[in-house]
Amino acid sequence: MLFDKQCLAGKRVLITGGGTGIGKGLARHLAAHGAEVHIWGRRAQVLEDAAAEINAEVDAQRVHWQAVDIRKAEAVDAAVGEIWEKYGPLTGLINNAAANFIAPTKDLSPRGFEAITSTVMNGAFFTTHAVGRRWIANGLKGSIVSTLVTWIWTGSPFVVPSAMAKAAVNAMTMSLAVEWAKYGIRVNAVAPGPFPTDYAWKMLNPTDDSSVGATQADEVPAGRFGEISELGNLVLLLQSDGCDYITGETIAIDGAHHLAAPSTFAGLNKLSDEQWAHIKEQAKAASEQSKAQRTV
Numbered sequence: 001m002l003f004d005k006q007c008l009a010g011k012r013v014l015i016t017g018g019g020t021g022i023g024k025g026l027a028r029h030l031a032a033h034g035a036e037v038h039i040w041g042r043r044a045q046v047l048e049d050a051a052a053e054i055n056a057e058v059d060a061q062r063v064h065w066q067a068v069d070i071r072k073a074e075a076v077d078a079a080v081g082e083i084w085e086k087y088g089p090l091t092g093l094i095n096n097a098a099a100n101f102i103a104p105t106k107d108l109s110p111r112g113f114e115a116i117t118s119t120v121m122n123g124a125f126f127t128t129h130a131v132g133r134r135w136i137a138n139g140l141k142g143s144i145v146s147t148l149v150t151w152i153w154t155g156s157p158f159v160v161p162s163a164m165a166k167a168a169v170n171a172m173t174m175s176l177a178v179e180w181a182k183y184g185i186r187v188n189a190v191a192p193g194p195f196p197t198d199y200a201w202k203m204l205n206p207t208d209d210s211s212v213g214a215t216q217a218d219e220v221p222a223g224r225f226g227e228i229s230e231l232g233n234l235v236l237l238l239q240s241d242g243c244d245y246i247t248g249e250t251i252a253i254d255g256a257h258h259l260a261a262p263s264t265f266a267g268l269n270k271l272s273d274e275q276w277a278h279i280k281e282q283a284k285a286a287s288e289q290s291k292a293q294r295t296v
């Protein structure tokens with residue numbers, strides 16, 4: 001193990017979207033290094049199962065969950081208040097929840113745009129605001145890390161609402177790093193390349209035709225996908241007290257993918273309307289399955 005098993009003892013970190021994929025991997029990694037972790041999502045059973053799984057692994061009740069829709073500012077504020085009252089102040093926040101699907105921009109409806117941007121941009125702001133203003137009011141320092149993506153620098157066709165909203169969270173990162181440095185609040189972000197997770201791949205690579213650049217391991221100069229433990233180590237460092245002078249940074253962790261150019265969805269330019277209809281049908285089927293489990 002690279003870091004001491006207890007290096008995050010005394011830390012209390014909230015991870016939005018912590019019940020699945022990367023968020024769950026980060027929850028596991030931080031809990032395995034001694035942190036108390038709070039995970040959010042909209043499906044109670046998914047969160048309960050994730051918390052139970054990790055707690056069994058670490059042999060302690062270190063992971064707690066709340067069903068919260070981060071698009072609802074009042075629900076976010078109430079849930080953060082509940083953590084403060086029941087457990088004590090958070091020391092860290094990971095803005096990780098997101099929504100996304102690939103689609104030709106000309107065919108996007110306003111509601112499709114809103115579904116993605118309200119989650120990625122508004123959700124990250126509401127959570128950051130609810131946590132940050134409590135830190136400031138209580139005179140506490142804290143660490144915020146947002147999970148972005150390298151297309152904040154390159155842009156990417158066919159995921160325009162995501163690219164726009166992630167770029168907005170990058171702007172929030174740089175802006176608040178300056179505004180909140182005097183309170184001891186650090187605001188950073190990570191920009192992962194491809195780390196295949198179940199749901200993201202159903203949304204971004206739902207059919208054989210959609211297997212292009214951004215989701216292909218052989219187009220990563222490092223020749224492989226990322227491993228969540230690597231991302232976990234980076235986030236752990238940013239959540240520890242070991243590098244407090246880093247703030248306002250977005251750190252790529254992508255095996256040099258975005259520097260090598262094919263890491264966007266540009267390859268989807270060749271698809272026909274029929275192929276797009278099939279992609280939408282497959283992605284929507286996955287969404288419907290997940291929506292049926294939502295409790296908020």
Ligand SMILES: CCCCCCCCCCC/C=C/C(=O)SCCNC(=O)CCNC(=O)[C@H](O)C(C)(C)COP(=O)(O)OP(=O)(O)OC[C@H]1O[C@@H](n2cnc3c(N)ncnc32)[C@H](O)[C@@H]1OP(=O)(O)O
Pocket residue numbers: 098099100101102103109110111112113115116149150151154155156162192193194195199200203204214215257258263264279280281283284286287291
């Ligand atoms: C340079 C780049 C290098 C990087 C390379 C790395 C490669 C990977 C990079 C990955 C980066 C980011 C990844 C992610 O963010 S993956 C996250 C995936 N996870 C999720 O999306 C979880 C949450 N998802 C959801 O909640 C749903 O799936 C959904 C996104 C659909 C939102 O659900 P919601 O209930 O809010 O919305 P509705 O179902 O009511 O739909 C709202 C409108 O959107 C339209 N819609 C929905 N799905 C599609 C689709 N597949 N195609 C087109 N349109 C869609 C839907 O019809 C609604 O609109 P209308 O009412 O007008 O019909």
Ligand SMILES: NC(=O)C1=CN([C@@H]2O[C@H](COP(=O)(O)OP(=O)(O)OC[C@H]3O[C@@H](n4cnc5c(N)ncnc54)[C@H](OP(=O)(O)O)[C@@H]3O)[C@@H](O)[C@H]2O)C=CC1
Pocket residue numbers: 016017018019020021022023040041042043046068069070071095096097098099119123147148149150191192193194195196197198199200290
């Ligand atoms: N996988 C990859 O290669 C990459 C991923 N990323 C980023 O990493 C993060 C995690 O993605 P990944 O693990 O792959 O995908 P997942 O779909 O597994 O994770 C997204 C999580 O967000 C939660 N979520 C979505 N909407 C809301 C909402 N309104 N309120 C609360 N929670 C919500 C989902 O839970 P629920 O639906 O139950 O609410 C889910 O747990 C995202 O920010 C993504 O953009 C960045 C680059 C690459």
